[in-house]
Amino acid sequence: MSDTHAHTVRFVRETMLPPQDPPSSQIGMVRWGRENLFDGPLNIILTVISLLVVLFLIMEMGPWFANSIWNANSLTECRQILDGASGACWGVIKDRWPQLMFGFYPPELYWRPVTALVLLFVAISPVLFPSVPKKVLYFTMVYPFLGVWLLWGGTIWGPVSVALGFVLGYVLVRATSQLSTLLSAAIVVILPILYWLFLAGPLVDALSAIAPLESQSVPSREFGGFLVSLVIGVSGIALSLPIGILLALGRQSNMPLIKYVSVIFIEFIRGVPLITLLFTASLLLNYFLPPGTNFDLILRVIIMVTLFASAYMAEVIRGGLAALPRGQYEAADALGLDYWKAQRLIIMPQALKISIPSIVSTFIGLFKDTTLVVFIGILDPIGLANATRASSDWQGIYWELFIFIGAVFFIFCFSMSRYSMSLERRLKTDHR
Numbered sequence: 001m002s003d004t005h006a007h008t009v010r011f012v013r014e015t016m017l018p019p020q021d022p023p024s025s026q027i028g029m030v031r032w033g034r035e036n037l038f039d040g041p042l043n044i045i046l047t048v049i050s051l052l053v054v055l056f057l058i059m060e061m062g063p064w065f066a067n068s069i070w071n072a073n074s075l076t077e078c079r080q081i082l083d084g085a086s087g088a089c090w091g092v093i094k095d096r097w098p099q100l101m102f103g104f105y106p107p108e109l110y111w112r113p114v115t116a117l118v119l120l121f122v123a124i125s126p127v128l129f130p131s132v133p134k135k136v137l138y139f140t141m142v143y144p145f146l147g148v149w150l151l152w153g154g155t156i157w158g159p160v161s162v163a164l165g166f167v168l169g170y171v172l173v174r175a176t177s178q179l180s181t182l183l184s185a186a187i188v189v190i191l192p193i194l195y196w197l198f199l200a201g202p203l204v205d206a207l208s209a210i211a212p213l214e215s216q217s218v219p220s221r222e223f224g225g226f227l228v229s230l231v232i233g234v235s236g237i238a239l240s241l242p243i244g245i246l247l248a249l250g251r252q253s254n255m256p257l258i259k260y261v262s263v264i265f266i267e268f269i270r271g272v273p274l275i276t277l278l279f280t281a282s283l284l285l286n287y288f289l290p291p292g293t294n295f296d297l298i299l300r301v302i303i304m305v306t307l308f309a310s311a312y313m314a315e316v317i318r319g320g321l322a323a324l325p326r327g328q329y330e331a332a333d334a335l336g337l338d339y340w341k342a343q344r345l346i347i348m349p350q351a352l353k354i355s356i357p358s359i360v361s362t363f364i365g366l367f368k369d370t371t372l373v374v375f376i377g378i379l380d381p382i383g384l385a386n387a388t389r390a391s392s393d394w395q396g397i398y399w400e401l402f403i404f405i406g407a408v409f410f411i412f413c414f415s416m417s418r419y420s421m422s423l424e425r426r427l428k429t430d431h432r
Helices: 001-008 028-036 042-068 073-083 092-094 097-102 111-127 136-152 158-176 181-210 225-251 254-272 274-288 299-322 328-333 341-352 358-374 381-390 399-427
Strands: none
Touching: 073 092, 073 328, 092 111, 092 328, 092 399, 097 225, 097 381, 111 136, 111 225, 136 158, 158 181, 225 254, 225 299, 225 381, 254 299, 274 299, 274 358, 299 328, 299 341, 328 341, 341 358, 358 381, 358 399
């Protein structure tokens, strides 16, 4: 038996070979390059062309960046320092830094927008990062009113009276929970609006007479630069998501009135350019208000930008709702949940998870569209860049201003994009 086995099997290894490293062509940058840059003739040609383009840009723009001038008070002084050489004059950024950041905001009050920006990051931290204590959400609810008071100043009782309207709405939600959905929604919406229209103003006057807690007011015409972009962008992003969710649910409602109102609003707003809505906010909106009404221009712009973004957000959310299988709705019904509990606990979390890339794309587009306010006379970074180029000191400067503005917008937009990717990975629980 053993002799037969010895004749049929020539060699049997009695010891294991030690492990060996993989070939160098199958690890690290070499493998990545083979798979992504040199995988086939077409990829090789495109890679070579791309490398040549990058090399050309480096050779052409490298000396321009290398000869950068940071300490100059005018373009003429910059050219004298360069002495005929090609170079970037970044002195315009250093010279006009306060205007590019804050516009014509009073310099002695710069601490107010800076404080508002720092507190903004504190307010959004529990929303963006689950490790932050949930008690910070109380500050998140207070921040919008605190931020308005920090930026515009005036009496503290103005934001307080507006906040009381939302408190009234919350109390009405709890008090009308046993009524029909349509009647409850009507009460919750109409009564706070009536309060803001007829009672908020007298309440502010009464409280100001008792305790005049006021700070120096800053009119909206003194806002500018990236301060305007952040105020409009952050406000539009924060308001468009909840309004878009309500519009998406309204479009799928079985109630004809709510459904048709939502559909008409969404289709009308999506069919009108944003610049048209901005001109409406700037020129036409005051004609529909009572005589003597002073409706802040930036507030008007925020309202129009929010409405515009909400219509697109509603379609994004509706796509997420349509992607859910019917079984999720049936599961909510089987658990005995009412409409709002089913949406809050089962349907909407899954729809928002599916829609994260499209939601963030809408946010990024909204933030970049804030530069359109230059057409209605608000000096955003683009408007201030044009004003700077028209001055006698910096007449003729071009690339430096727009490269800087583009870089700042890229940082904000890229940060939002990377956060959305990390959020997708954190919520990707289907294969764990």
